[in-house]
Amino acid sequence: MGISLGANQYGKAENRVVRVYRDTDRHEIVDLNVSTSLRGDFADAHVTGDQADVLPTDTQKNTAFAYAKKHGVTSPEDYAIALGRRFLEASPKASSAQIRVEQYAWDRIPVGANGSDHAFVRRGGAVRTTVVTVAGRGADEQVWVVSGLQDLVLLKSTGSEFKGFLEDEYTTLAETDDRILATSLVARWRYDSATGVDWNKSHDAISASLLETFATTYSHALQETLYLMGRRVLETNDAVAEIRFSAPNKHHFLVDLSPFGLENHNEVFVAADRPYGLIEATVTRDDAPPAGDAWLAVPSFL
Template sequence: MAITLGPNRYGKAEIRMVHVDRTTPSHVLTDLNVSVALSGDLDAAHTVGDNSAVLPTDTQKNTVYAFAAEHGVGAIEDFGLRLARHFVTTPSITRAVVTIEAYPWRRLGPHSFQRDGGESRTARITVADGGEHVISGVTGLVLMNTTDSEFVGFIKDRYTTLAETTDRILATSVTAAWRHAPAGPAGDPAEATATPTAPDADWNTSYSTARQALSDAFTGTYSRALQETLFAMGQAVLGTGKGLAEVRLSLPNRHHFLVDTAPFGLSNEGTVFHADDRPYGLIEATVRDDELPEAPQAWTS
């Protein structure tokens, strides 16, 4: 029997950090959850306990705090790129993946904030072998249409009890991640010949535009299936003109069932529903721009 070590990684997960920018009278609050995963020449650490190539996970945590203290945070994509580029300067490390979740706070005053319970902004940055890939996204974006949704014409067998409907509530909690295409000459993604990310990328504008595209497509699509809505949302994100190559979407179907009020002597014409949290349908797909370069390694650790 020949036993060998396969692909491996290690790092510090879920580094919680709050940064307050006090350089202006109106403070800027950034609330992050940062995870680092490193790969490289680490076989000896696994096979013979030799730690000479290991950058301690505690050092990785301290680096996150130090970078924020020295340089600030800014857009989470920029912050992740700075960290990942730093980690691969360690001689034994050839690949760094930095994943960031940003929690939203709503401003109440110059130095007062309220934590919103809504969606979180996400970013995943990979630096390896001279290539850089940035994936931005959102999670927990809860959307609902109270009409303009139907579900008919599906397969029916001996186990089918679901009735067809031409008017239903469509609700979901969107998890979406979109990959930025590398920039080529004059910033044109279609002409990219290398993978480094454009240094002048406006991550914040790109994020707000993509997030709005998701919401607008959900709102404006007459849905014959959640799959149709998902594809429309993916098309809308790629159509923003922000150099996005593909978007991956995960949409749970948050079912709302009409309550039978007849036993109470009451009619229910689509006004009272039971919100059922599980089990739920889960619709997932990738929508791509085939004219832009692929980067499957960007999605894996």
């Protein structure tokens, strides 16, 4: 019986990198959670314990901090691409580097007309994400960028129905033509190129499209809503090849108030956290370039 080493990677997970820009009296803050990993010819490290080709995970951690200063963080995508290229430069046996970044937003504490120059409050809501994979070097280099957001909690109090579904002997769910639709959305979109993109502007535009479509479109089901959101992103953002969604259906059930002599006209609900429906979907541009390694080790769904 033959035994061989299969796919493997290694890196440093969840480096909490905070970069404060002090170029003026009005400071800027960028707060990141950075995970790095390398793939390549590291069989000796596993099979014989020889670490000669292994760039230590501690070095990866140090590089993440050093590049926050040396390269800067104009966007998570730009920073991650620079890190990926650096790791391939420093690790000859690596064939690809993947950088995963979560960015936590901070707002200025309201002081005066323009807010405090150097005091911030952590913003609730969605977390910006990116996963960058850099493979090859020089003319053979390929870069894939998957950006997105997670923990985007959305709710609409009307404009949603769910009826006409398949029923069998175990079906108890009642049809409704007016319900609360709520979810904690994860959305990730793949760019068709890593060049010529204004990462911050693109992220803001896509986020706005998702929110506007959710708010203004009548929903026959969460599945339809996700498709319409994805289609809108692709229609208005030429640089995006595909978008993937994972959306737990945050159920809100009408409370029976009749034992108390009260009527409940879609006013009082109980929010149930589990079990929940989990709806996932991909919307793809028909002429999108191949995904390559874009989704490799991306926190996965589908």
